[in-house]
Amino acid sequence: MDWSFRIGRIFGIPILIHFTFLLIIPLFAWIIASQITTTTDLIREMYEVPIDMSLITAGYMPYVLGTVVSFGLFGGVLVHELAHSVIARRNGIRINSITLLIFGGVASMEDRLPDPMVELPMALVGPLTSLVIGIICSGLVYITPAITSDLGVAGVLRFLFGYLGILNIILFAFNLLPAFPMDGGRVLRAWLAKRMPLHRATRIAADIGKGFAIIFGLIGIVSLSPLLLLIAFFIYIGASQETVAVKYSVLLQDIRVGSIMSGPVITVAPTVPVTRVIEMMYATKHLGFPVVEHDVLMGMVTVADVQRMSSIDRDAMQVRDVMTRGVIAVTPETPVVDVLRIMGGKDIGRVPVVDKDRLVGIVTRSDILKVVELKEI
Ligand SMILES: [Zn+2]
Structure with missing residues (x-):
């Protein structure tokens, strides 16, 4: 993909960063920092634990925490994509690269017709990984007193673990939306493909994806959220590309x-x-x-x-x-x-x-x- 540069390799897979990702880290950090008190209240309520605010709100600490949460979120996205890639490789599919984008990650796989039987476990493992990360982070919220006796530090740790726990569980739920190009869309297509030709299953999953994109776009306009508009745009493009690619691959199969x-x-x-x-x-x-x-x-x-x-x-x-x-x-x-x-x-x-x-x-x-x-x- 253009506008990306390589930051390293994991399991031999090149990890790329898209330039939109560089825009989103400071933006996220700033949003998180500016809402730090309300978010801490929310985390306190959800996990039903006391959180000491003295260190969280000290000086530039909100921005530091915002940055840590942003990187933590994308670390979670990276592990999510790696999980897809590992299952794909185990099924003999080559992974060209993983790109971190504004709304998450994309694993670029070898171009070939998707096999629904392989795609189902491959699609499901990503959201399940996010769920596991979410549960582990949430668990860590409760054991912070065992890590430190300092109330301020414990407050910071509870904030970080609690926030990342919630974000990863949101990631799990968002990716399970039955809409292309989200993982749930692939699960839906795999399920439909047992009942109809692949290109028709793809089109239905992609149409639902476009439907979600339009809904997100409208909410984005009403709530004046550029982030939501951008996500809507990416979903729409992703859904359209997949339909065309699969349609041609299916219809032109075996023609020389x-x-x-x-x-x-x-x-x-x-x-x-x-x-x-x-x-x-x-x-x-x-x-x-x-x-x-x-x-x-x-x-x-x-x-x-x-x-x-x-x-x-x-x-x-x-x-x-x-x-x-x-x-x-x-x-x-x-x-x-x-x-x-x-x-x-x-x-x-x-x-x-x-x-x-x-x-x-x-x-x-x-x-x-x-x-x-x-x-x-
Ligand atoms: Zn995924």
Whole structure:
């Protein structure tokens, strides 16, 4: 993911931090510090223990405590994500990285069709880990007198453990919402997928996710909470991405380039004048042609290559002066899903198909989308 940098590795998994995370730590610390008295009252009531305030409210202590709670919360999120990752790896799924974001963590897994039987335990282990952390922190609230006899220090410890206990239990509950991309959404999809095709199960879970996102967004607007709006936004985007990704993976499963590519292909020689290529683009409505010499693919010339030249230069130039060299080509055996990934990653609309260096066809984004549309019937 962009806007992230690496802070280290745990179990060989790179841990990344997203820049929004850096914004949220001081913001959280400030919010916690500014509400420290009411929060302490709440913790005191919930756990039914006395909490001495003398050290908690001393000097800059509220900000120190706010910062500690913020880091503690994200430490809990990290353990939650690691729990997902450990179960995933045990099932043979590779974990590329874990990213800490504004609203929590995301474990980036190897791209493959989700198997509901594996996904169920993998999804559940995260929230359960948060629950366990919450219970342990809550337990620690009651044994602070055994750690220290200083009333002020005991008050600080009770505040920290009590706060982290509550936050981790909220994390547990929030993640169990039956809405994509939360863990509960994955549990729901796994359950639905036993009764219907995977892409339909995904769509239902994602639609519920979008529903929650809209509700959170509306509450965010009414209560003027930018944090809630941001969470709503992330949930909405997450839900949409997952539906599209799964839809394509499911519908294009087992389809190879050879069966959908167009051919024979209109090609141009490297010595053709650029003005002639523009005429060909008008005539054929193709926005790009493979450049071929002696049956070997030399490159591609697209409308973007031509546009880079001023119209005066175009008159004097040949295809070999403007074409893109070293183009990515696929073979007839390449799975179509992989081609779609290449197109998305490199932002290209057409990929030449070669068989032992010989050009045999071309596959375009619109070819693939047509197949998806037909498969949806
Ligand atoms: Zn999770």
